[in-house]
Amino acid sequence: MFSFSWPSIGRVVLIGILAYISLIVLLRITGKRTLTKLNAFDLVVTVAIGSTLATILLNQKVSIFQGVTALATLVFLQFIFAWSSIRSAFINRLIKAEPKLLFYQGRFFEQEMEKERIQRIEVFQAVRNQGLASMDMVEAVILETDGSMSILKKTRNDSHDTLENVKGFDSPS
Structure with a gap:
């Protein structure tokens, strides 16, 4: 040894x-x-x-x-x-996971969060890391395929191009 x-x-x-x-x-x-x-x-x-x-x-x-x-x-x-x-x-x-919608327009997707073992506190932390003080400022939170969370801020524009391939998002069109 x-x-x-x-x-x-x-x-x-x-x-x-x-x-x-x-x-x-x-x-x-x-x-x-x-x-x-x-x-x-x-x-x-x-x-x-x-x-x-x-x-x-x-x-x-x-x-x-x-x-x-x-x-x-x-x-x-x-x-x-x-x-x-x-x-x-x-x-x-x-071989790859799908991005998952965890939060959208004021609503948490509890079932998806439970499947992915994500707690609300983790979503809040990701939102804070983006410098946002309130969920009212957030349009969507997506769990990406690499395990990171993307935060989409609310905008005046109703386009949701980046949500196209996210599981749980139904296009309004």
């Missing part, structure tokens, strides 16, 4: 540098989508990449080539699923 050897320390440093550079190259090749705010699918991939990187660094039985292949496989799969989700509504629904 407390053993120390320069060769094992050197291996961790060398493998760490090589694995890190490989991961950066792979992430740059696959584009910004891999590094955006995380939905549940992206979070799982990110955790898997972190676990793989730790295994590469600390397990002497895993070669740098095996490790980079594992990282490349995870990044490639994430890229393929993200690419496929853009082109297929079925795959998109399979």
Whole structure:
């Protein structure tokens, strides 16, 4: 447990540098989508990449080539699923959550909030974070696919273009 050897320390440093550079190259090749705010699918991939990187660094039985292949496989799969989700509504629904309406025009959607395990106090906190002192100033609160809440302030204009794909919103038209 407390053993120390320069060769094992050197291996961790060398493998760490090589694995890190490989991961950066792979992430740059696959584009910004891999590094955006995380939905549940992206979070799982990110955790898997972190676990793989730790295994590469600390397990002497895993070669740098095996490790980079594992990282490349995870990044490639994430890229393929993200690419496929853009082109297929079925795959998109399979791997991503829908945005949900939590509050609209003075009314909380309690059933949706319960399904998503969101309390009113959390909605109030999100509204306060936007600098709003009253729910009377809020048109809508949406739980986004990445778990964040978007707050739409009331306006004089009745257009609701951004609510088009939000579950629970029925267009007035």
